[in-house]
Amino acid sequence: MTEVEKQTEDRIFESATEVFIEKGMDGARMQDIANHAGINKALLHYYYRTKERLFEAVFEKMAKLIFSRFAPVLDENASLEDKIRFFYREHISFLQKNPRLPAFILNEINRNPARIRKLLWKFNINELWNTLEKQHHDELIRYNITRETLPQVMTSIAAISVFPFAARGIMEVLFEKSGQDFNKYLEDRKEFAAGFVIRAIKGCETGTNV
Amino acid sequence: MTEVEKQTEDRIFESATEVFIEKGMDGARMQDIANHAGINKALLHYYYRTKERLFEAVFEKMAKLIFSRFAPVLDENASLEDKIRFFYREHISFLQKNPRLPAFILNEINRNPARIRKLLWKFNINELWNTLEKQHHDELIRYNITRETLPQVMTSIAAISVFPFAARGIMEVLFEKSGQDFNKYLEDRKEFAAGFVIRAIKGCETGTNV
């Protein structure tokens, strides 16, 4: 592949990424992508054959980008509490740089869950539990986190950082109306989210159940 | 308006609701809606003139439906803790009956935030704070909830019930892969969510900050 080919293909891919994230698969137009890349429609088909294939390429790249952000936290050598703090700092910072990504990914998966199935084939919640238990055996017991409640805990953790971006359209309107700053809220949220979750699971400590 | 007119108009509206929620504004086809209602396309335009108007009617109805569910909790005469428990029982039960609603509403707002602006014109976060302070003055102080942290708390509460539905496509795949039941998870979540949030804010009690 020549340098020029690479340049064009990359420019198409980047343009497609922007347009698809902005408009979604159904709302995006090949003409928009071509215009954005400074080329004509025919060239899009030359490189990617169909809109569907171009979309799949973009979707897969973005999905991997966002999901890969969840993994590294497990590699850290730290307490569960510190991992939670680390996760929110990293994850919210990442989403601040890619604020439209969660809504895009969630929506396209809901429209067609098959898209995510092949990307998650190697993920297993039981393996996740085994990994966590190896690293945090005592803490899990102390915080009363079991194999059964793990999904509840994990989805609550994810919800707290992802939701403000998934609901960005509403949040920005509400903040604007009350004269508050959404970016300030997100900055604060890195700390707040960690504290919120840690208190929630520490309240579970054996003998102190609510 | 005759009875027959009402019947047809209602059938169109209900069909449009299903198709728009299923496919979204951009993915929906007037032909699908007509087929679903057992009529022809021309009749859709007779009643609603354009696809855009038909969509706006559906969107407004559904948005009001979902947002109106947040208000009644404030009318209850109960402690903050009990209101949280009440909210999750009611809200998650409602979403179980309308599982695609959150993704639909959030996505269409993100595509075009103007849609929600006119529906939220009378909502004011400062008024919400005033109401809460009147009803729960002592508890707010005890739990260290201030006018500044209120958005953090409220969005966390909403996130925990809404996220599983907004991310329904992923969740169902993950649960299926690990042989778990999404409906069981949702049933359990009514209790879990309340406990999680209550512990998170109680951990904030003056003198017990983490």
Place this chain on the structure above:
DNA sequence: GTCTATAGAAGGATAGAC
């Protein structure tokens, strides 16, 4: 009020020249 038929525009995809 409801239908058939069709206008008119837009969008995805391809042929063929260079």
Place this chain on the structure above:
DNA sequence: GTCTATCCTTCTATAGAC
């Protein structure tokens, strides 16, 4: 590899009969 021109389908919307 890139372009112009165009095909063909699909979709919204309307005209006009009943």
